[in-house]
Amino acid sequence: MSDVFPPRPRPATESGSPPSPEAVQRSIIETEGLSLFYGKAQALKSISLKIQEKVVTAFIGPSGCGKSTFLRCFNRMNDLIDTVRVQGQCRIGGEDILGPDVDVIELRKRVGMVFQKSNPFPKSIFENIAYGLRLHGTRDRKTLDEVVERSLRGAALWDEVKDRLHESALGLSGGQQQRLCIARAIAIRPEILLMDEPASALDPIATMKVEELILDLKKEFTIVIVTHNMQQATRISDYTAFFYIGELIEYDRTTRIFTNPQRKQTEDYVTGRFG
């Protein structure tokens, strides 16, 4: 029975201990005193955080703690909500991304995103992947073919769909659709990949495939993932940040957060006493 399930990916942290967040040299995302308001309600309270390049950083915390909102600051998706106001600083690669003169299009090319609910376009598999490339001016058919194949291979989906690239993406299973969305996001070669609970709507086997994929993708991309699933955080992340009611409570190596948290609230949450 058990051999139906391949062995689970080992916790990333066992394969060499990363430095503590304070000792991180090459941070790619840095926030300082970042606060966010929905109208008058404050959703994020002065969050300062440095995220390291090419590792997986997990945001955990109970629903409504602001972790998704914080994630959406990095590609300015909160701009879509009229009433949102942001204070403080957020830098990516040392450059401010919150200013009014920031080119949001350019930012979103560098910071890709995968959403909780898989959202393939009602187009063919090929056109889903090619969408971003076409947007940014790629017309050459050969280049498109190459990038589509590379992205689908990168998302571990190529072998399953290579014979039906021109069929509708909506015919794929839920897990395949989510991997298609990941392939679509990496097709335009972002530096950072934001994932907002990418596996929460998937069954265990599809979840495992996405987790394996994430571990593979961190060789090339910086990954920030929001998750409700603490086992998932331990399996795939190098660093974990715990949020509670809009505040960053604790941020450390994942092993420390889950085995030796410094704050009482973190311990209560990761041991399942609330949340």
Added chain:
Amino acid sequence: MKGRFNKPSIDPVAAFFTGLTGLATLFILAILGVILGYLFWRGGGQVSWHFITGGTDTDMFDASRAGIFPMIIGTAARVLLMTVFVIPVGVITAIYLTEYARSGSLLTRFIRSAVNNLAGVPSIVFGLFGVGFFISFLGGSLDSLSGSPEPHWGKPALLWASLTLAVMTVPVVIVATEEALKAIQPGLREASLALGATKLETILRIVLPNALPGILTGGILAISRAAGEVAPILFTGAAYYLRDTPKSLTDQFMDLAYHVYVLSTQSPNVELTSPILFGTVVVLLALTFGLNLIAVIVRSRIRRQMRAAH
């Protein structure tokens, strides 16, 4: 042996309401059947190849010789031309309301109530508006600009009748398009924007293609509403009698719906012309049905393509 979960074999209240709703549906179907049956009984015999393809060069009140080809052309032309005007304006307005305007702002609420009020205006008022705005103001201005002594633009014409109908049906298209735009899964817009698309690119490449079936529904409703209307075209373009079909946008035209009115009020002998009257009605219904059918087929093809592949 009666268990606790055994329900009574007949629930009188449920049976009553099932019967009531069924009867109401049957009643509607019966009315439709009676109307169609009566029309075909009275007019079906009149519809012949000659009746459909014949012109008005013979006596239009003579049931054995009259033809209604110019009226068919006129009606089809005004409805199709109206579609060309109303779809872009309605769709663009709906895009503004759902994608750009802040929902609940004073301006949005004002536009929405204006659209709703427009839908409630009696059609004869649109006819008068057409005369005042399109013919006198627009047409008159064009004439004085071109300096011609004869009115070329400032008279009833196919163009003005179609525009008047477009003004009348624009709320239908706006509402249908808005519904289609709202029904699009919000995740699709987010996905497009997150890939670095601008708002306009997202609307053109993702939102509009997915709303196309809904937009076509709006077009179908507008066609249905406009095809049978007489009042808006009465002063703006329809003619009592013409020798020929319209050759340009500034020509007047004969029209099936208006022809029904002409036959029933101007005929020298109502009894003798009644077959033409009912025949014209049958053709008008068939034309409206045909235009709808085309739109429905196009819509279902688009839906199938969207589901199947790119």
